[in-house]
Amino acid sequence: MCKSQATKHGKGLFTTEAIIKGQYVGEYKGRHLSGKELDELTNETYLYVYRLNGKLHGIDASDEALSGILRYANDEWRSPNTRMEKVMIEGKSFLFLKTICDIPANTELRYDYNFPDSPWRESILEEESTTPASTEMSNGREENGEVSELEHHAQDLPVHSILEEESTTPASTEMSNGREENGEVSELEHHAQDLPVHSILEEESATTASTEMSNGREENGEVSELEHHAQDLPVHSILEEESTTPASTEMSNGREENGEVSELEHHAQDLPVHSILEEESATTASTEMSNGREENGEVSELEHHAQDLPVHSILEEESATTASTEMSNGRRGNHTHFCSLLFYLVCVLNLQ
Ligand SMILES: C[S@@+](CC[C@H](N)C(=O)[O-])C[C@H]1O[C@@H](n2cnc3c(N)ncnc32)[C@H](O)[C@@H]1O
Incomplete structure (x- = not known):
């Protein structure tokens, strides 16, 4: 009252x-x-x-x-x-x-x-x-x-x-x-x-x-x-959108500033982030490898091509290549020995 x-x-x-x-x-x-x-x-x-x-x-x-x-x-x-x-x-x-x-x-x-x-x-x-x-x-x-x-x-x-x-x-x-x-x-x-x-x-x-x-x-x-x-308005939708927008902008900005965005990367921006990260780590690895060999003038056409392959393929190829070289060296050793023996036999026969 x-x-x-x-x-x-x-x-x-x-x-x-x-x-x-x-x-x-x-x-x-x-x-x-x-x-x-x-x-x-x-x-x-x-x-x-x-x-x-x-x-x-x-x-x-x-x-x-x-x-x-x-x-x-x-x-x-x-x-x-x-x-x-x-x-x-x-x-x-x-x-x-x-x-x-x-x-x-x-x-x-x-x-x-x-x-x-x-x-x-x-x-x-x-x-x-x-x-x-x-x-x-x-x-x-x-x-x-x-x-x-x-x-x-x-x-x-x-x-x-x-x-x-x-x-x-x-x-x-x-x-x-x-x-x-x-x-x-x-x-x-x-x-x-x-x-x-x-x-x-x-x-x-x-x-x-x-x-x-x-x-x-x-x-x-x-x-x-x-x-x-x-x-009914979805508040979380707005929040989610906000939290993702700056991140994607940062990513594209970072690369674009350095003029580094290739067609592939542009396309990649549409891919899930983990795909891009995987791609990046693979790219870095293959670049390092090819650089190391290029300094020694060792990069063959095949290897250049190999840079397009996944890193593990290159590594496998390399270890495989090294192994096969060793093997062929071993066979070449046996072949020399056989020739020397043959030459020795011919000489002995000639003397007789
Ligand atoms: C809505 S009326 C309030 C009732 C008013 N006191 C009456 O006698 O009818 C608003 C008027 O009251 C007076 N008033 C309200 N609050 C006041 C205050 N704190 N000090 C002085 N005058 C006040 C002002 O003249 C104001 O225009």
Whole structure:
């Protein structure tokens, strides 16, 4: 249960009971706007802008009759206890306030508008910059007995709330910068840049939230067609492709730089890597062998031809060749001996 209550920033949203972390407090109700309607809105006090599928949308809670009590939630960028989440339900987007820590009863619920240029932030920062360091934390308000229960509680908030805030701030800069560099910022977007940045950023965190929810909804059979389609995308395919692409590029680059890529090798690039490696080790071996013999002028036509043969063939051929030479030497020795004997016999016969 929530109620609105006076604060030093006008009305604020308070919880009347304790709420645990991760609970949805309620919907940020109002008029759903997009396109021209959004562009033409003049009172932006209760406007929350977010991006969906590259398009800006807004919920204007200025009409009390249409909106709910959440319109009273004030901005807190350093120690918020809630955050606005975009939630997709059956293809439609809604905004829900969600607790980001356990919250005691009678606490003001505040979230980060992500609106760094807001007049109230600027004046607080200005005030801080002129306040001596020792009083910076309390902002000087403690001295005046102005520190609320919420602020005391906020000092106990988990660090990640502060970190999340920090990590989202640069992202917003990147996003807007990125679009501006590409000349992609439309008039509407320019308008949006004047609005609380949280609107655009939260859309990103809302995406996560919607994913979380979609998981939740899957359990309840509530996942939309779009979400199902997204789940069919083969993430591993992309990863596999990425891991193989650089490798193959390196291989071909290495050889092409040296002008070494032959027709055969080009063809070989289509072969499995192990085939290329086998081919390379065989080529190196045969080159070394032929080089060694060429230095001695020993390379015959047959051997040149042999370089096309697998290494083991050359080795076998070589060892076979050596063996046959030895054998023929042995037969030549017997033949000489026989001739000498014959010559001796002829001589003896002649003498007789
Ligand atoms: C959505 S309304 C919040 C409820 C508002 N306090 C009220 O009384 O209706 C947003 C407006 O509240 C005021 N506001 C919100 N957060 C504030 C803060 N931290 N400091 C000062 N003013 C704030 C600003 O005037 C802002 O335009």
